[in-house]
Amino acid sequence: MTVATAYAAISFNVWLAGLYVVVVPIMYAILRALPSGGGADAGLAALDALYVFILGAFILILLTTLRNAADRVDQAQQAAMLRYSVAVKQDAMEAERLHVDALVHDRVLTTLLSASKSNSAMERDLVVEMARDALRALHSSGEPGNPGFETTLGELAERLANAAHVLSPGFDYAHGSIPQRTVPGDVAEAVFSASVQAMVNSLQHADDPTADKVAIERTLSVHADKGEGFTVQVSDTGVGFDPAQVPQERLGLRVSIRERVATVGGAVQIKSVPGGGASIVIVWPDPNGESTAEHIRRAFDLGEQAS
Secondary structure: OHHHHHHHHHHOOHHHHHHHHHHHHHHHHHHHHOHHHOOOOHHHHHHHHHHHHHHHHHHHHHHHHHHHHHHHHHHHHHHHHHHHHHHHHHHHHHHHHHHHHHHHHHHHHHHHHHHHHOOOHHHHHHHHHHHHHHHHHHHOOOOOOOOOOEEEHHHHHHHHHHHHHHHOOOEEEEEOOOOOOEEEHHHHHHHHHHHHHHHHHHHHHOOOOOOOOOOOOEEEEEEEOOOOOEEEEEEEOOOOOOHHHOOOOOHHHHHHHHHHHHOOOOEEEEEEOOOOOEEEEEEEOOOOOOOHHHHHHHHHHHHHHHO
C-alpha cells in the first residue's frame, strides 16, 4: 500500500493523491477488522491504518515539495532566459547605434565640413571622393563583419604611426618594446579609429587662436601592458579642456572615442585641464570593468545560480 501511495503521488495531482492517502488507510482498517482480513480488534486495525497513513503522507509531502521546487527552478530559468534575450537585443541595438553615430561623425560630418570649406576645383574633387567613400561606408554598415579576424599589436602600432604621420608631421611617435601578440580585429579597428579621432581633435582644438603662435608638442605612444593588454596615448601641450564641460552633442569624444572603445571592452582615460594640455589614454582591456557581452553573460550566470 505504501508503494501504491508513492505511485499515486507521482501520477495524480496533489488533491487526488491526498484523497488516496486518506481513503486507502480507512479501507485497510475496515478490512483488517473483518474475519477475511484477520479479525483484528479495532485498536490494532486503527494502529496499522495509522502507520499506512503516516508513510503515505510522508511520501506525498516529499514528492510535492520536490515537484514545487522543480517548478520554481523552471520558472526562474525561463525568466532568466527572457532577461537574457532582452539584454542581448538591447546590446545589439546599442552597438548598432554607436556604430552609426561614429560612422556619421567620422565620415558624413567630416565630408560636409570639408565641402563647406572647399574653394578650388581640386578640393571639390577631393570632397566628391570623400562623399563616395562615405556612401559606400553607409551602404556596407549593415553587412556582417568577420568576428574571427585577428591582427598583431605591431601591425596596429604601425598603422597608428602612419596615420599620425599623414595627419600631421608634428606628431612624435613613441613606443616601448612591442611583443608579437595577437589582437582581435574588432578591438584593433575600434582602438585605431578612436586614436585617429583623438589625434584629429588635438589638431582641431589644441591651438589657442587668441594667443601668439606657439609650437605645440604632440605625441602618440603605444605600449604593451602586462598580460594581453596594451595602451595607446595621444597627448599634446595645447590649451587643454575640462572633460565635464564637453557638450553632449559633441560626438567626437563621447561616441567616436569613449563609447567606441567601451563596446570592445576597453576604457578611455582623459587627463586634461584648461591651459595644461590634454592626454587621451586608451587602455585595453579595461582593468576595472568588463565588456557589454561579458556583463550580460555574468548577469545570466547569476540568474541561473539564483534559480
